[in-house]
Amino acid sequence: MPFIDVTIAQGRSPEQVRSLMHELTEAAHRTLGAPIANIRVVVREVPKTHWAAGDVTIAEREASMPE
Template sequence: MPNLNVYLVEGYSEAQKETLLVRMTDAVVDSIAAPKASVRIFLIELPRAHICAGGVVLAAEARAGGPLSPGGPTIHAFLISGRTDAQKEALIGALTGVVDEVLAIPPAPVRVMIFDVANTDFGMQGVTAKSLGR
């Protein structure tokens, strides 16, 4: 653990996405002292027709010909419970900063949600994280 699901509008280059994933991994390691090998990040690309922000479907926004909003991204970070408020704050800031630096999306539309998962409710290697001493 930690596992991150990153929801992103399609259209970014493979190089940008790869850089985003690597830099997010580093942000997790640096912010909450997670072992790098335990970090899992899943990038979920969505077409503009599948994202609605503020009541506006991004595909309709694109058809209107005006400036395109990034529609997010939204990041769900699933962590084994026990991280401090300061670590969570650092993680939110670091992930938001990576999105800005790599994708040129400013902090305002970025959403980061942290989900604390009890060590009895997360399994690895066929057993709970608690039974592995986590």
């Protein structure tokens, strides 16, 4: 039973998250041959202030970008 755990920054629409879940399920089914009913997908959304790379949060990075 494949278990796919994805973490993304908050800010996507419910439709985008649902589409991601669908595509991940299809990819696991296609590549592993797992039955769709046995594939589990969890999407975790993290606030942009709680995710950093190089000691800069996504929120800080976005705030510093020119518009």
